Amino acid sequence: MIDVRQLNLSFNAGAKASQVLFDVNFAVQQGEIFGLVGESGSGKTTVLKCLAGLFTHWQGDLAINGQPLEHSIGHQRCRLVQMVFQDPYGSLHPRHTVADILEEPLQIHHIGQRDQRVNNILEKVGLNRAFRTRYPHQLSGGQRQRVAIARALILQPQVLLLDEPTSALDVSVQAEILNLLSDLQKEEGLTYLMVTHDLGVIAHLCHRVAVMQFGQILETLDTDTLLRGEAKVEYTQMLLEASRHYSREMAARAAG
Numbered sequence: 648m649i650d651v652r653q654l655n656l657s658f659n660a661g662a663k664a665s666q667v668l669f670d671v672n673f674a675v676q677q678g679e680i681f682g683l684v685g686e687s688g689s690g691k692t693t694v695l696k697c698l699a700g701l702f703t704h705w706q707g708d709l710a711i712n713g714q715p716l717e718h719s720i721g722h723q724r725c726r727l728v729q730m731v732f733q734d735p736y737g738s739l740h741p742r743h744t745v746a747d748i749l750e751e752p753l754q755i756h757h758i759g760q761r762d763q764r765v766n767n768i769l770e771k772v773g774l775n776r777a778f779r780t781r782y783p784h785q786l787s788g789g790q791r792q793r794v795a796i797a798r799a800l801i802l803q804p805q806v807l808l809l810d811e812p813t814s815a816l817d818v819s820v821q822a823e824i825l826n827l828l829s830d831l832q833k834e835e836g837l838t839y840l841m842v843t844h845d846l847g848v849i850a851h852l853c854h855r856v857a858v859m860q861f862g863q864i865l866e867t868l869d870t871d872t873l874l875r876g877e878a879k880v881e882y883t884q885m886l887l888e889a890s891r892h893y894s895r896e897m898a899a900r901a902a903g
């Protein structure tokens with residue numbers, strides 16, 4: 648469903664050029680939830696932005712559902728793939744109501760029956776039509792992320808690119824959003840490519856993960872293999888240990 652072949656990307660040119668992606672290769676199957684993990688700055692978000700059309704100066708071959716992606720963003724790509732960002736407050740227009748936010752993509756794509764579609768999608772993400780007139784600042788963090796997910800889904804894309812979709816949320820609402828994403832994936836037969844640093848998120852949602860460091864993929868493995876501690880690459884083992892340690896410390900702190 649998602650094919651990334653020999654993806655390379657540099658920022659700036661000449662003496663200031665810095666390459667951040669080096670021959671990135673991976674493939675995600677239809678209906679799969681695929682995680683991208685790795686330390687900060689390793690290039691995970693950059694991969695997502697290339698697929699979403701937010702970066703257009705990449706080199707290589709990108710395809711979704713067998714359709715090669717152009718070096719520009721067009722209407723067709725928006726109907727195929729949508730991105731959900733980490734910070735739902737920053738990604739929603741502060742002076743637009745929920746109805747405005749959800750109707751905008753429908754207007755741009757000349758899609759009718761907007762009221763009905765907005766009500767349906769609100770219900771799908773666990774909100775209701777009473778939220779139509781609210782502004783982002785009148786919503787909780789979890790509700791804002793539900794609106795961001797609704798906006799991503801209103802054009803009925805086949806692929807969602809999720810950039811740490813729960814990390815900006817209160818711990819108590821993280822599980823709610825993960826469950827929502829899991830339900831939507833099954834109901835709609837969606838394919839997810841998800842950036843996360845959270846072992847719990849990987850264990851809960853992902854079928855397979857690719858481990859990135861310094862703009863390269865070190866290995867791709869299934870979640871069970873990762874959680875059994877059977878990764879081939881030492882860096883992956885280290886990442887797993889660090890994440891377990893971090894989770895235990897967090898749990899101890901929360902309990903104490």
Ligand SMILES: Nc1ncnc2c1ncn2[C@@H]1O[C@H](COP(=O)(O)OP(=O)(O)OP(=O)(O)O)[C@@H](O)[C@H]1O
Binds near residue numbers: 689690
């Ligand atoms: N617009 C930009 N201009 C220049 N450099 C950039 C730009 N966007 C990202 N980078 C650089 O590209 C590299 C990869 O960034 P990216 O955001 O993809 O990392 P990441 O793995 O998602 O990190 P994190 O987990 O912290 O979000 C970093 O060194 C970053 O500084």
